[in-house]
Amino acid sequence: xxxxIPPKRTLMGPGPSDVSPRVLEAMARPTIGHLDPAxxxxxxxxxxLLRYAFKTENKLTFPVSAPGSAGMxxxxxxxxxxxxxxxxxxxxxxxxxxxxxxxxxxGEAIVxxxxxxxxxxxxxxxxxxxxxxxxxxxxxxxxxxxxxxxxDTRTLCKLARAHDCLTIxxxxxxxxxxxxxxxxxxIDAIYSGSQKCLSCPPGISPVSFNDRAIEKxxxxxxxxxxxxxxxxxxxxxxxxxxxxxxxxxxPVNAMYALHExxxxxxxxxxxxxxxxxxxxxxxxxxxxxxxGIRYLVEEKYALPQLNTILIPDHITDEAAIRxxxxxxxxxxxxxxxxxxxxxxxxxxxxGHSARIENVEKCLAAFKAVMN
Amino acid sequence: xxxxIPPKRTLMGPGPSDVSPRVLEAMARPTIGHLDPAxxxxxxxxxxLLRYAFKTENKLTFPVSAPGSAGMxxxxxxxxxxxxxxxxxxxxxxxxxxxxxxxxxxGEAIVxxxxxxxxxxxxxxxxxxxxxxxxxxxxxxxxxxxxxxxxDTRTLCKLARAHDCLTIxxxxxxxxxxxxxxxxxxIDAIYSGSQKCLSCPPGISPVSFNDRAIEKxxxxxxxxxxxxxxxxxxxxxxxxxxxxxxxxxxPVNAMYALHExxxxxxxxxxxxxxxxxxxxxxxxxxxxxxxGIRYLVEEKYALPQLNTILIPDHITDEAAIRxxxxxxxxxxxxxxxxxxxxxxxxxxxxGHSARIENVEKCLAAFKAVMN
Numbered sequence: 001x002x003x004x005i006p007p008k009r010t011l012m013g014p015g016p017s018d019v020s021p022r023v024l025e026a027m028a029r030p031t032i033g034h035l036d037p038a039x040x041x042x043x044x045x046x047x048x049l050l051r052y053a054f055k056t057e058n059k060l061t062f063p064v065s066a067p068g069s070a071g072m073x074x075x076x077x078x079x080x081x082x083x084x085x086x087x088x089x090x091x092x093x094x095x096x097x098x099x100x101x102x103x104x105x106x107g108e109a110i111v112x113x114x115x116x117x118x119x120x121x122x123x124x125x126x127x128x129x130x131x132x133x134x135x136x137x138x139x140x141x142x143x144x145x146x147x148x149x150x151x152d153t154r155t156l157c158k159l160a161r162a163h164d165c166l167t168i169x170x171x172x173x174x175x176x177x178x179x180x181x182x183x184x185x186x187i188d189a190i191y192s193g194s195q196k197c198l199s200c201p202p203g204i205s206p207v208s209f210n211d212r213a214i215e216k217x218x219x220x221x222x223x224x225x226x227x228x229x230x231x232x233x234x235x236x237x238x239x240x241x242x243x244x245x246x247x248x249x250x251p252v253n254a255m256y257a258l259h260e261x262x263x264x265x266x267x268x269x270x271x272x273x274x275x276x277x278x279x280x281x282x283x284x285x286x287x288x289x290x291x292g293i294r295y296l297v298e299e300k301y302a303l304p305q306l307n308t309i310l311i312p313d314h315i316t317d318e319a320a321i322r323x324x325x326x327x328x329x330x331x332x333x334x335x336x337x338x339x340x341x342x343x344x345x346x347x348x349x350x351g352h353s354a355r356i357e358n359v360e361k362c363l364a365a366f367k368a369v370m371n
Numbered sequence: 372x373x374x375x376i377p378p379k380r381t382l383m384g385p386g387p388s389d390v391s392p393r394v395l396e397a398m399a400r401p402t403i404g405h406l407d408p409a410x411x412x413x414x415x416x417x418x419x420l421l422r423y424a425f426k427t428e429n430k431l432t433f434p435v436s437a438p439g440s441a442g443m444x445x446x447x448x449x450x451x452x453x454x455x456x457x458x459x460x461x462x463x464x465x466x467x468x469x470x471x472x473x474x475x476x477x478g479e480a481i482v483x484x485x486x487x488x489x490x491x492x493x494x495x496x497x498x499x500x501x502x503x504x505x506x507x508x509x510x511x512x513x514x515x516x517x518x519x520x521x522x523d524t525r526t527l528c529k530l531a532r533a534h535d536c537l538t539i540x541x542x543x544x545x546x547x548x549x550x551x552x553x554x555x556x557x558i559d560a561i562y563s564g565s566q567k568c569l570s571c572p573p574g575i576s577p578v579s580f581n582d583r584a585i586e587k588x589x590x591x592x593x594x595x596x597x598x599x600x601x602x603x604x605x606x607x608x609x610x611x612x613x614x615x616x617x618x619x620x621x622p623v624n625a626m627y628a629l630h631e632x633x634x635x636x637x638x639x640x641x642x643x644x645x646x647x648x649x650x651x652x653x654x655x656x657x658x659x660x661x662x663g664i665r666y667l668v669e670e671k672y673a674l675p676q677l678n679t680i681l682i683p684d685h686i687t688d689e690a691a692i693r694x695x696x697x698x699x700x701x702x703x704x705x706x707x708x709x710x711x712x713x714x715x716x717x718x719x720x721x722g723h724s725a726r727i728e729n730v731e732k733c734l735a736a737f738k739a740v741m742n
Contacts, residue, residue: 001416001419001420001634001637002634003393003397003630003631003634004397004400004413004416004627004630004631005400006400006401006402006403006409006410006413006627007403007407007409008401009401009403009404009407011402011403011404013404015620016402016403016404016405016620016623018402019401019402019624022374024399024400024401024402024624025399026374026375027398027399027624028395028396028398028399029375029376029377029395030377030379030380030390030395031377031382031387031389031390031395031566031572031573032377032378032380032382032387032703033380033382033384033387033703034387034573036378036380036697036703037697038377038378039377042375042377045372045375048372049372065437065438065441065574066436066437066438066441066599067436067437067599067619067620067621067622068619068620069598069599069618069619069620070436070437070441070599070619073597073598073599077597097598100598101598104594104595104596104597104598105596193620195402195620201402201622201623201624201625202402202405202620202621202622202623203436203574203620203621203622203623203624203625204622223475224475225475225476225596225597226444226448226475226596226597227440227444227468227471227472227475228437228438228440228441228443228444246708247440248438248439248440248441249386249387249438249439249440249564249566249573249574250438250573250574251438251572251573251574251575251622251625252387252572252573252574253390253395253398253572253574253628254572254574254622254625256375256377257624259374259375260374260375263372263373263374266372326407326408332403332404332407337617
């Protein structure tokens with residue numbers, strides 16, 4: 001057995017995305033202690049940069065020391081109490097996972113189903129809210145990583161607030177790639193991932209909670225069922241006021257990487273990053289259109305950072321095409337998930353991957369393998 | 372705000388330990404997809420190397436994609452069912468945390484208390500086992516990171532097995548630093564951390580479960596309360612047979628680092644690594660003894676990788692001494708935790724930190740600041 005030298009891929013799947021050399025370099029800096037004053041300064045800067053990226057002034061904004069699915073669970077485990085009714089909008093894999101989270105936290109999930117590839121229906125959610133006046137939380141995926149569809153987060157949050165519900169929003173694929181405004185839209189709890197439009201290596205999940213969410217957590221009758229994810233404890237570590245109390249050992253080098261990736265986003269400017277994703281997506285679309293390739297999602301609902309295309313009918317072995325892209329062109333794209341397996345491919349243009357050279361490489365590789 | 376350049380520390384606290392340049396270099400290699408065939412090959416190698424480090428043939432041996440405290444919770448959340456009686460041995464901070472885990476999983480904790488700095492009492496555990504024939508699990512810390520004491524894991528496991536109990540063993544500080552034999556000692560479930568004697572950056576928790584443990588998990592009446600930690604789901608991702616099913620996005624670069632650190636351990640040889648820790652600890656002890664510094668733990672129970680020394684009476688501001696070590700000598704040592712705060716310092720000699728130059732640097736720095 002010897003040292004692992006990974007192949008050099010171009011990552012245009014649903015994440016991880018290409019990681020900038022700046023971020024990889026930051027990650028390789030010498031490890032320091034998780035209670036070192038220098039590390040605590042880094043933690044403060046990460047919180048500031050995350051607030052910028054999320055467009056929030058929420059004090060409780062920090063990166064969970066685990067992947068996006070743990071960020072999701074952090075939101076549900078803290079906010080859902082036994083017996084709580086939660087409306088969960090399901091229009092893809094990650095909505096389904098939210099339902100699973102609600103149940104495991106002892107909540108009751110009221111599922112609002114929409115077709116995979118379509119946005120969450122505002123009308124259906126409103127109907128359920130009216131039919132169930134005791135609903136506590138509305139949970140949905142802002143940008144479905146399994147379909148590439150954007151839902152109307154602003155309207156859904158407004159609606160939930162009008163019915164005195166909290167919102168839990170999955171922004172794993174949104175953050176840094178398309179419009180997201182935590183405070184402006186009134187999102188109460190949100191989670192994301194490091195490996196999508198932030199272009200950081202996977203493993204970290206930025207989250208943010210506003211005061212309404214924190215109030216519910218503080219009023220819980222029973223402790224959060226997870227010790228690792230209990231925000232009452234985690235807050236003591238990430239909150240700089242009055243000294244930090246040890247909770248767990250933060251993934252120090254992953255935090256160097258996250259800091260650098262957030263700094264890159266800050267230097268570019270959030271709105272500029274959204275614009276870049278949109279422009280690159282447009283160029284990719286023109287190329288695919290010229291090849292006769294169609295999209296799963298109607299253009300007005302399509303995420304620029306995740307382009308889900310229908311596998312042409314004449315392709316009988318879609319896995320062989322993906323293998324060819326990977327092996328002959330070092331290009332990774334994503335397969336369809338769940339109900340869409342074998343029907344779509346997911347082409348990501350996330351963060352550092354949303355560059356013209358990637359668009360061109362991708363189109364050229366598709367042309368080569370589809371012949 | 373600018374890129375974060377960490378100070379260059381010598382890490383001789385309770386972890387993280389100094390990370391070898393080889394491991395940092397590995398971590399900075401280009402990110403690939405978590406479903407890439409090349410990454411799957413890496414995962415297989417990591418499992419093989421972890422089995423070597425744990426001394427086990429357990430199939431279910433893999434790294435949890437989160438810090439040691441999530442590894443702990445993975446063991447408890449999967450193995451403890453509502454109403455299960457669990458004997459938890461508490462002789463330091465991490466035993467206390469185990470109690471918290473049992474309660475949050477709906478179990479009933481029978482606490483066996485021992486003085487902090489003393490090993491777990493075999494007699495007390497035996498008494499509780501006899502008094503409670505319906506106990507399902509015995510949980511204890513093999514190497515208490517808060518005190519530097521080693522307990523007799525072999526005997527505790529034998530005793531638990533004789534009473535038809537499963538064992539959950541905390542080996543966060545043990546793995547790679549002192550004798551540990553998962554199969555030989557009959558440990559049923561074990562968790563560790565990447566940032567101690569493996570000298571990898573923090574954030575990953577290697578775990579291993581034998582067939583007896585898996586049997587209990589498979590027979591559970593209710594699903595595991597955590598979706599992220601549910602081994603029935605995680606197994607589908609880490610198990611190579613019949614293809615992998617997506618569960619979460621693995622922290623790809625952290626896995627490069629873990630692989631390299633395990634490879635370094637394999638190249639040195641496990642027994643040689645234990646011997647090195649022991650020898651370095653002896654040299655440190657001689658130096659501290661010569662300075663009149665005493666140890667918390669009786670020598671025969673003291674961990675070589677974590678040397679807990681009593682703060683001399685004449686030191687009135689121990690935090691100032693640690694600050695001086697850090698600021699003037701770039702040397703990190705650990706403070707006392709919990710009941711031992713202000714009473715002890717913890718000096719780690721873990722993994723890549725267990726080198727003669729570190730021992731010498733540490734002793735010289737102590738001499739300088741204690742004057």
